[in-house]
Amino acid sequence: MTISFALSPEQEEFRKVVRGFADEVIDPVANDLNASSRFPTEIVKQMGEMGLFGIPFDERYDGMGGDFLTLCLAIEEIGRVDQSLGITLEAAVGLGAAPLDAFGTDAQKQRWLPALCRGERLGAFGLSEPGGGSDNLGGTATRAVRDGDDWVINGSKVFITNAGTELTSIITITALTGERELTSIIVPADTTGLTVAPPYRKVGWHASDTRELSFSDMRVPVEHTLGEIGAGFRQFLHTLDDGRIAIAALATGLIQGCIDECVRYATQRTAFGTAIGRHQAIAFKIADLEVAAQSARHLYYNAAWRRAEGLPYKKAASIAKLYSSEQAVTAAREATQIFGGYGYMTDSRVGRFYQDAKVLEIGEGTSEIQRILIARELGL
Secondary structure, three states: OOOOOOOOHHHHHHHHHHHHHHHHHHHHHHHHHHHHOOOOHHHHHHHHHOOHHHOOOOHHHOOOOOOHHHHHHHHHHHHOOOHHHHHHHHHHHHHHHHHHHHHOOHHHHHHHHHHHHOOOOEEEEEOOEOOEOOOHHHHOOOEEEEEOOEEEEEEEEEEEEOOOOOOEEEEEEEEEEEOOEEEEEEEEOOOOOEEEOOOOOOOOOOOOOEEEEEEEEEEEEHHHEEOOOOOHHHHHHHHHHHHHHHHHHHHHHHHHHHHHHHHHHHHHOEEOOEEHHHOHHHHHHHHHHHHHHHHHHHHHHHHHHHHHOOOOOHHHHHHHHHHHHHHHHHHHHHHHHHHHHHHHOOOOHHHHHHHHHHHHHOOOOOHHHHHHHHHHHOOO
C-alpha cells in the first residue's frame, strides 16, 4: 500500500482556482463584511456557481463527483482569507448536505440535494441544545411524537450555522422519539411552528449566519425522517467525524493566512534600521507558524486519506482537529503580536483571525472532547 499526500494535478489546479477566487472576490470585501456582520449571499451564490457546495457529491444530484480531500482544500483556501465564508461552506456541505447524501432515501435526495449541490440553497444541522452539547443523547430535550403520518416536534436548538439565511432550505434536527432513542428529521425552512431567532452577536465569524431555533407543535411528515428511526445518534457521530477533518482544514487556512500576512508585513515594516523579519525574535515566530501549518495540513490530509481508503479514521480526525484548532489560536495570537497595534485593529486580516480563532477549539467537539476521544481510541 503506497502512501502519498501529493495532490493530483487536478487537485492542484482546483486549489489555484479557489485561491484566485478567494484573493480576488472575497478578500477585498472581507473587512466590510466583518464590520457589518452581513451574510454575503451574492458571494455564496458565486461559490455555488463554481461548484464548491457540490464537490463530494454524485453528479446525478448535480454534484462534482469529487472527493472529500478536495472539499477540504477548498475550505482551507477560503478560510485563508475569510473564516466566515469558510465555515459557511464547511457547514453547508458537511452538516447540511452530507447527512442527506449519506442517510437519505433517493426521493429525499432528488427533492433537496441538487439545489444544495448547486449552492442555490443551503442546508443546516440542528444538534446542540441549551442543555446539551457534546453529551447530545443525554442532553437532548427536543422531542418528536408520532401523530398519524406526522411528527409533532417541540424543543429548541442553539448555535446553528446557516439556519436563517435567505438561501436556507432544510434544517436536519435530532429529536428524542422514544426513551434514549434519537432520530434525525428533515425540517423544511418554511415549516409552520419553526421559529428562527435573530442572528447571534458573536465574538468572531461575523459574516456567517448562526442562530437559535425553537419548535412549537411543529408538524413534519414522517416521510421526512432521515434514515431509520432511532439511528440519529450513530448518524451524528459519523457526521462529526467528517466535520472534524473539515474544521482542521479551516483552521489550517487560518494559520496559513497568518503566515502570509506576517511574511508580507515583516519584510515591509522596519525597526532599528532593518526589516523586522531580519530580527530573530520575529523570524523565529513566523518559522514556528510554518511548522504548525505544515503539520496541521498533513494531519488533515492523513485523516482524509484514511477516510478515502476505508480505514478507521475517528482518532485521526480528532488529532487533526485538536492540533490544528489549538495551533490556529496560537497563530492568531502570535500574528497579532508581530503586527503590534495594527494587528489589534478589526479592519486587518490578522485582527479578524484573532476574533475567529477561538471558536475553532469549540465547534465540532471541544478540545477536551477530542482528548477524551483520542484517549478512548488508545484504550484508556
